[in-house]
Amino acid sequence: MAAIALLAVRFAQGWIYWGGGTRRFIYGPQKLDPAGHWMAYKFQTAMPGALLGTNHLISYLLHHFTLLYIGVIAFSAIEMIAGFMLIAGLMTRLAAVASIGLSTVLMLMFGWQGATCIDEWTMASANFAMGITLFLAGSGAYSLDNYLLRKNSALGERTWFQWLGGSQPLPLSAKGFKRLGLALFWISVVWIVGTYSYYRGSVITPFHGGPVSPAKHHLSLSNAVILKDGSLRFQAYLDAGTPADPSHILRIELLRSEDGRVVETWDTRALAELPKKSFQNDYPYQQFSAHRFGIVAGVGAKAMIILPPIQAAPLAEGPYLLRVTSVNDHVWTAPVRPVQ
Incomplete structure (x- = not known):
């Protein structure tokens, strides 16, 4: 029942990142064309409100075209590949960790944006939690991880497959799994509530428009x-x-x-x-x-x-x-x- 229940989560998480990557590589290649209005323009708009020094990283990359272009291509490729892996249930936990990393980067750089609500924060925080859920639970039903295990049962004995795949529980005791799950839960709570409070208050302080306004120039x-x-x-x-x-x-x-x-x-x-x-x-x-x-x-x-x-x-x-x-x-x- 849990495996079936996670199908929608795995598909949605995968499609979000698959869609982001394919828009640039397949359906809107102009987004990667430096001769036009490419991703660098969007990247620069994140700079004023980016957290934890990432504004300086963005500034540095904007001054170094080669590194900037490699970064945009790499980020887009990771989005597309990780998205496909989640949709297909292939090396599901590895793809889930990649999606957690992508969500963290998006939260740090673009989390402050959203003229009527913090749109980028909302998407990134939801993806962060979904990635943690998929890492802990695995691929669930109807996945290539399950197919590979049926074809080669010896994979079930491989520690790397247990950690990176998703067709089996993590190789931890019940107590170890509980500790890991609760640790990741509290990381999510601190990260999500903390960034929300920073951007909008409404936790221990009144609502505010953010240290950097996403609506007023x-x-x-x-x-x-x-x-x-x-x-x-x-x-x-x-x-x-x-x-x-x-x-x-x-x-x-x-x-x-x-x-x-x-x-x-x-x-x-x-x-x-x-x-x-x-x-x-x-x-x-x-x-x-x-x-x-x-x-x-x-x-x-x-x-x-x-x-x-x-x-x-x-x-x-x-x-x-x-x-x-x-x-x-x-x-x-x-x-x-x-x-x-």
């Missing part, structure tokens, strides 16, 4: 400075928001900090006419660029932006403030250093 501004020729240079990083939509900057202003008086304004038209050289993007995928409605950027984009020289001359002594306004009327500011 946020722009971090830094290193703003007026150059000798009167141009304004600053660094911008779109470090929050939904990756489904870009953010649009409609207006940038230079203000006197003391009284808030606007010294210079770069309106939508001026921003839309900025040349490509005005944007020194850190990454070749999600980028800041001029658009007919000002400046556009996708989540994860980071760039040094240089604005045309300030017309008001000579500039009085500072301090000055940079103010950036988006199409949603969101405003971000940063102090501006004196003329360099």
Whole structure:
């Protein structure tokens, strides 16, 4: 009865990863084509909210194309192969462990995303628990593991087959199995509840939108400075928001900090006419660029932006403030250093 009951779980877990891999290798190969809008763009959107230092790993890979491409191909291949193995019930426990690893990586990198709910976290946490269940229980009924065992009963004596396959119980005593099962259960509880609390609260703290908002774009501004020729240079990083939509900057202003008086304004038209050289993007995928409605950027984009020289001359002594306004009327500011 337990073997029959697990069939739907094994199939669903397998199909999720089989579908992810085949979409890239078979049905949507453009996702692996570096000449187009490939997986690197999606990968970069995960960077702002990635946990446990994986944001630095993503940044490193984005700067090293060969390693990035190998990583995307390897991840997709593991998804497809592990998914097929689960569907077929072939080396089921090995495939289940692979699915646990994939779920963990997805949780760390993409778990914060989801504009209305934490969609990526929900999928990854469910897959994490399903992988543990399949590792402990094995393939259940109607599996290639069972077929191989019937064809070669000697496999049943092989420790490696007992641990990697799924047609037999794990080679543990009842007490050992209970300890392992409970240990994996508590790992699941801590991991799933802990990440949920971090992303949304609602455990021991009130609900919150997450340290990194998956719905509202946020722009971090830094290193703003007026150059000798009167141009304004600053660094911008779109470090929050939904990756489904870009953010649009409609207006940038230079203000006197003391009284808030606007010294210079770069309106939508001026921003839309900025040349490509005005944007020194850190990454070749999600980028800041001029658009007919000002400046556009996708989540994860980071760039040094240089604005045309300030017309008001000579500039009085500072301090000055940079103010950036988006199409949603969101405003971000940063102090501006004196003329360099």
